[in-house]
Every structure is written in structure tokens, then in C-alpha cells.
Amino acid sequence: MQLNSTEDSRPNGVAIATNGEHNGFSRRLTDEEFDRYSRQMIVPGMGREAQLRLINSKVLIIGGGGLGCPAAQYVAGAGVGTIGIIDGDVVEPSNLHRQVGHATSRIGMKKVDSLITHLRDLNPLPTYTPYTYPISPENAADIISQYDLVLDCTDNPATRYLISDVCVLLCKPLVSAASIQKSGQLIVLNCPPTPQGKVDKKYPPCYRCCFRKPPPANTQLSCGEAGIMGPVVGLMGVAQAGEAIKILASALHLPSSIPSNPEDDPHNLIQPTLLIYSYDLTAAPGPFTFRALKMAPRKKNCFACGENSPQTLTLEGVKSGNPNYIQFCGIQTPKIVLPEQDRITASAYHAARQNGQLQNHILLDTREKEHFSFGSIDGAVNVPFGKLLMKAATIKRHGGDAEEILPVEISEDQKDVPPIFVVCRRGLDSQEAVEKLKELGVDRGGKRKIVDIIGGMKAWKEEVDPSFPFI
Amino acid sequence: MAPEIETMPIWVDFAGGLQTLFSNKPNHMISLPIFNPSDFSPANVGFLISHLVKNHLKHPQTEFFVQEDGHLTPGILVLINDVDWELEGEEEYELKPGDNVIFVSTMHGG
Numbered sequence: 001m002q003l004n005s006t007e008d009s010r011p012n013g014v015a016i017a018t019n020g021e022h023n024g025f026s027r028r029l030t031d032e033e034f035d036r037y038s039r040q041m042i043v044p045g046m047g048r049e050a051q052l053r054l055i056n057s058k059v060l061i062i063g064g065g066g067l068g069c070p071a072a073q074y075v076a077g078a079g080v081g082t083i084g085i086i087d088g089d090v091v092e093p094s095n096l097h098r099q100v101g102h103a104t105s106r107i108g109m110k111k112v113d114s115l116i117t118h119l120r121d122l123n124p125l126p127t128y129t130p131y132t133y134p135i136s137p138e139n140a141a142d143i144i145s146q147y148d149l150v151l152d153c154t155d156n157p158a159t160r161y162l163i164s165d166v167c168v169l170l171c172k173p174l175v176s177a178a179s180i181q182k183s184g185q186l187i188v189l190n191c192p193p194t195p196q197g198k199v200d201k202k203y204p205p206c207y208r209c210c211f212r213k214p215p216p217a218n219t220q221l222s223c224g225e226a227g228i229m230g231p232v233v234g235l236m237g238v239a240q241a242g243e244a245i246k247i248l249a250s251a252l253h254l255p256s257s258i259p260s261n262p263e264d265d266p267h268n269l270i271q272p273t274l275l276i277y278s279y280d281l282t283a284a285p286g287p288f289t290f291r292a293l294k295m296a297p298r299k300k301n302c303f304a305c306g307e308n309s310p311q312t313l314t315l316e317g318v319k320s321g322n323p324n325y326i327q328f329c330g331i332q333t334p335k336i337v338l339p340e341q342d343r344i345t346a347s348a349y350h351a352a353r354q355n356g357q358l359q360n361h362i363l364l365d366t367r368e369k370e371h372f373s374f375g376s377i378d379g380a381v382n383v384p385f386g387k388l389l390m391k392a393a394t395i396k397r398h399g400g401d402a403e404e405i406l407p408v409e410i411s412e413d414q415k416d417v418p419p420i421f422v423v424c425r426r427g428l429d430s431q432e433a434v435e436k437l438k439e440l441g442v443d444r445g446g447k448r449k450i451v452d453i454i455g456g457m458k459a460w461k462e463e464v465d466p467s468f469p470f471i
Numbered sequence: 472m473a474p475e476i477e478t479m480p481i482w483v484d485f486a487g488g489l490q491t492l493f494s495n496k497p498n499h500m501i502s503l504p505i506f507n508p509s510d511f512s513p514a515n516v517g518f519l520i521s522h523l524v525k526n527h528l529k530h531p532q533t534e535f536f537v538q539e540d541g542h543l544t545p546g547i548l549v550l551i552n553d554v555d556w557e558l559e560g561e562e563e564y565e566l567k568p569g570d571n572v573i574f575v576s577t578m579h580g581g
Contacts, residue, residue, distance in 0.1 A: 157577075180487070181488060210555075215544060215576065292553070293550045294550075294554045294555060295555045299557075390529070390531050
């Protein structure tokens, strides 16, 4: 039996010497490690060296939510030796359908502490390092520099650009995933890690190479607003762990794994691939789709890793607020705010109903029908915002009775002009709806009042009915 | 009677939420004129985008797909036959019958 190998042969055939720098590579596995990791170690391509590489690796998981929970479970289970987790949030009940590393008994606990509690129970052998605050331009480099590989499990574009930039600057591979509603995406970036400015070969892309500009702020959706199916985000998180384990086990996270002339050995360069998973609930439910899309290599003109990037992106710059990630990703454009006479607070609207001032009126609820299905104010009629805009556009283009925009059952038989109140989820769409209705002349030249309920159903819950099931 | 415009079939897919702008259908077979009628140049991806906006984009919130200048909204990836369109010449890529063009909107949630 030969245990002590001086050469560490990687699956791709390149041998790297294991000298003093790679402490722990020539040691025996403990009995506990041997038992625990036996099933994955016997997989072709794994073996003792690969397992020791995992044990000697440090992985940083940024975000302990829908992606971070499943990713952390498999990274910990596989025996990665040091696992850092960073997140500033606390566990909420609405997290639990997808964030399966937390627990009902740990609601209110910091997500990082909750997840590590779970992971220690799964595998006590790794060292777990908690960071119970969000990642920021100020702290990113200090934290990321202590790890071999980073998993981006965050939920907003500004943080995603920050993480990718710092990973490029510190030469770290990045496994990035994202998910919304019924779709997920996954991509491995900067792997094998390649210094900034090197573009002559088909080097790996960074996040900015693939997604040069963020979508406009008004088209970005969060899971809180748009919703998310648990297994969709879970699959992406598990796939992230799979990629991380593969990279570490085959030592592709080491900068030295870049062949001096990749053209000679194209096998050593990983074809950058974007995985898209999606399925449909709304149309006739068809099959799910997995698509692996071939992405371009590192871009010459990339701001973060391209030819002139050492002049545009530096660690000192990032730390001192340059680039400005919040601005780059678009400050939430303040939506139209209607004049005061077109608005009413939820409590004032409720009071007016109670004391009989509002006998005859129309209440439009512009939330999506899924939201509406959980509850609404008495007498409210559901006209989802998208449908309302669509009808408005059709009337504008082809003409027609603007009042047809109102549901038939209330637009008929109204000889007088009852006022219209509009309510939405949080009070933004409703303002736009009021504007649209007026634009179309539904206010009959000012004879009919069209009023926005300030703050939407959220305000209704806070001011009027605490038992209202707000989502 | 105007002569019939010759068309070719192009398979267009939407993902990442973009399908909600196109009748909630992720997969479309588009009969695309083989020439751009405005200048009789061969149909390219730029022409396909304007064709989609004109004939298939039913949703009023067009800014989720195209900007006011007619170019695609940032954050949307385009794949031509499963390859990043930047490798294929972006809007200039001349379409062939049976090509598959995928529009994917970047996701950020997690």
C-alpha cells in the first residue's frame, strides 16, 4: 500500500509537486474522516489527494439564504476544511420554505449563526467562521483574501459586481448563482484564477465580462416582490456546491493551474458556461428546461479584468468607494408622487367608510391575482396592474371607451360618477394607475375623483387591520 | 396586390422572466422576413429584435425588453444557437432559417 506520494497528480494530467507549502497533503486521513468521506472518495477522479485538497481548502459563502443554505450543506458535508459565511440578516418565517439550513426554532437568530448551528450538526469537522454583517466595499477584500474560492449567494446586483471585482483583484475563482420565481442561473467565473489585465489567451471571464451593465433599477425584481420557488433556488445552490467541490478537488482554484500556453492544452481551460434552469407554472405546464449556454471568454475591454483594467479597478479604489456600486446599479428612481388632493391614508379611507361618507365608490385593487387571492378590503375589485396598463395601451392605440378599463360589473348602471379609490401592495403602482386613469379621461374632466390609498395594503395592515394577511 | 414577403422560421426562446412580456410563452416560432424591408439588408438579430417588438411584444412595459433607442435593455443576454451573441457579432449576425435565438434576463435574487 502506497500512501505517501510526493507527486500530486491532477485529473487533467498535470502534476504539481506537493512541498512544504501544501501542508497536510501527505498526512493520513483520520479514521473519522475515512468513514465520513468514503463514499465520495471512491468516485473516479476523487481519491485521497482530492479529499485532502478539500480538507485543506477554505471556502467563503456570501449570503446565507436560498442559495447559501443548500450550497453550505454540501460544501460542509464534503469536508471542506474552513467555511466562512457572511450575512447580516436574521431568520424570518418567510425564509423557511427555501432556506432549509435554518429552522423554525431559530427564527430571529442571525442567519449565519443559525446556518452554522445546522452545519456543525451535519459535520463537526470543518472550522466555521461567522461574519454576522453584510459584505461591503470596505470589508470585502479583507474577508475574501482569507479564502481559496468564493460562492456568490447574494440577492442584489450591486453586491454581485462588488464580489466579482474583488475576486478578480485577489485572483479567486467565483461560483455565482441567482434565482427568481421559476428560473435559476449558474456560472463559474475567473476559474482558473487569472490576474487582472491578462487577455491574450482565452482566459476565463468575470461577472462584468458576462453582464457588462446591470438591468435598469425599475426592471430589477427581488424574491420578496416577485416570489421564488424553493426547489428552483435550491437546485442552483446545490449546483454551486457541486462546482466548488469539483474546482477544489481538481486544484483548479490555484493560480498555478493556468498553463503557460493554454493554446497548447485547451483541456486546461474551462469553457465558460451559463446554466439556465426554468419551468413554467402559468402557461400549460410543460417540461422543465436545463440549458447550458456557451459564454465568451474574458473581454479585452472589461472594466474589471480587461487590458487596461489595472488603471480602472484597484483594491484601494474599491475600499474608498470607487467604483460606486450603488450608483452603477441605479438608485431606486423615486416614483411619481401624486398631489395631496389625490391621495388618502389607509386609516382616513377606513374612517370615511365607517362613518358613511363613502357609500357609493369604486375600490380598485391593482395587485396580482395571487396576492389578491389571500384577502382584500371589502368590496375591492381586482384589476392587476399589468392588465390595467395593457388595457390602457390598447384604448390609447385603438380608441374605445376608456371606462371599459373598469370591470364590467361596476361600470354599468352608474348614472352618477362615484369616486374611484386605488390600492396596491405598497403604494407605488396605485399612483401610476391613478395617473393612467386620469390620462384616459376616466375622471370625466375632473367630475370624478380618483384617489390613491397611500402605502397600499401594507399601510392597511399597519393602520387598520393588523390581522390582514399581507404578503 | 403586394407581393408576398418571403420569410424564414426562427426559433425564439425567452427565459428569466422575459416570457411574461411575450404572451407568457417561453418558446416561439417566428416567421421572419428574410430581408429588412426598410433597407433590403439581410435579416439580422437587430432586425429580429425590432420585429419582435413590433409584432409580438404585447406587454405595455416594453422597457423590460428594449430601450427607447430600440436597443436591447441592459441585463439581457442573447444566445444565438446556444452561443453568447458577442461571439457571433451581436445585432449584426445574419440569421439563417432554423436559427435559435434565446433572450435571457439576468437574475439577481437568491
